[in-house]
Amino acid sequence: MSQAPTHLRIHQFAGLKPGPRLLVTAAVHGNEVAGVGAIQRVMALIDSGALTLLQGTLTMIPIVNPLAHRLQRREGERNLNRNLRVNPIPQDFEDRIANRLCPWLADSDVLLDLHSFNNPGPAFAMLGPRDNDGDLEPFRHQAAESALALAVGTGRIVEGWLSTYALGLKRRAANIGDGSRRMALQQDPHYGVGTTEYMRSQGGYGITLECGQHADPQGPEVAFQAILRTLAQLGMVAPDQVQQADPNRPVELLQLYEVIDRADVDDRFEREWASFDALALGERIGTRADGTPVLAPFAGRIVFPNSKAEPGHEWFYLAKPSDRVLT
Structure with missing residues (x-):
């Protein structure tokens, strides 16, 4: 295999007026590319003046996992979107990416993370917990995150990711495993913590947008519209520059x-x-x-x-x- 990538490509637009700090990410899993072109389209609109940033800071990382993306597969050496945290002694490529990604997450207020999935199916949004002071995932931005999940325009919204993983971890912890680091990570209490979970742990909020099946030709458009709608929802671009989602559409939760x-x-x-x-x-x-x-x-x-x-x-x-x- 050729040398592993040695950098992340990160783009930032700093508005001249203060406002929200939005981070948009894609290709956290290397073969989930709907958001890659969508981010490039948004950057081109801003560069040309067709889209005006009114306030705040927009940061975009079109390919979060360049090794997995180069290999055209989900993972480089492990699943980046599980057990995401700063690693003082990195053990693999994804650890090194996490060490760069986590500070960007911590320095942002809102995250839009663009993904896709294996089997056919419509796009949907995933949001976090309800406001709570519990030990698993304490949170205080339920209203804002719910509004963002509705704004991106999908007909289905899913909750309950980390609490579901906690149940799976209890069963998985009972397995002895094969002694590999992969198995050790799967049995780690942090397994299940990905981009949005880490974002919430740092005081922000965000959603995962699953843009449809990996090869769905509509996926890039779903991702593109979601970025624009997120910018409008946060007041970072004017609403009349965006095709808003139908507020009366049926939404399955x-x-x-x-x-x-x-x-x-x-x-x-x-x-x-x-x-x-x-x-x-x-x-x-x-x-x-x-x-x-x-x-x-x-x-x-x-x-x-x-x-x-x-x-x-x-x-x-x-x-x-x-x-x-x-x-």
Whole structure:
């Protein structure tokens, strides 16, 4: 393999009036590229004068994981969007990226992180917890984050990421593992902390926007419109410069409540699932290698099904309707 990349390319537009500090990121996973071109389009609009920055600071990182992006795969040496934190003694490429990325997150007020996913399905936004003073993810920006999730324009919003991971960690911690650093990271209490979780831990807020399936031709447009709508939501550009989302559109709000790991390479799905396919109570989702059925414990939806997941990694998530009210 050629030499690993030795830098991050970061672009910043500093408005002459003070205002919000927005960070927009893409290609945290190297093969999730919908946001890469979208960021370039926004930069071109600002450079040409077609889009005017009224206030604040806009920072954009079009390729957060250049090694994974160069290799055209999700990870370079490990998943950057899990166990994201400053590493005084970096052990791999993603540790070195984290050491540069985390200060940018900490120095921002708001994050828009652009992703995509494996299976076909519509774009959706992921937001964080409700306001709380708990130990897992204390938070105080529920209203602002909810408003941002609505503003980007998707028809589906999902909550409950880190609390769901906490449940999975309890099970994963019971496994002895193979002694590898990858397995040790998966059993670390910080596993599950990615860009938005780190952002919230530093006092800010943000959303993950899943722009559709990796190769969806509409993905770059979803990402582009989301950046513009985020800028308008924060008052950083004039509303009349942006195609606003329909405020009367129906929005489905779901809560993740379970993550199921693949235990064996012979664990198999009952059929080819797509994200947000409906599940009936007791419906057979898959079968373990020993023949044990994997059944839906509630009526709801399957999220991020991954038929290629490695043993010990996330196989799929389960979601059900949320009782949260977004305003």
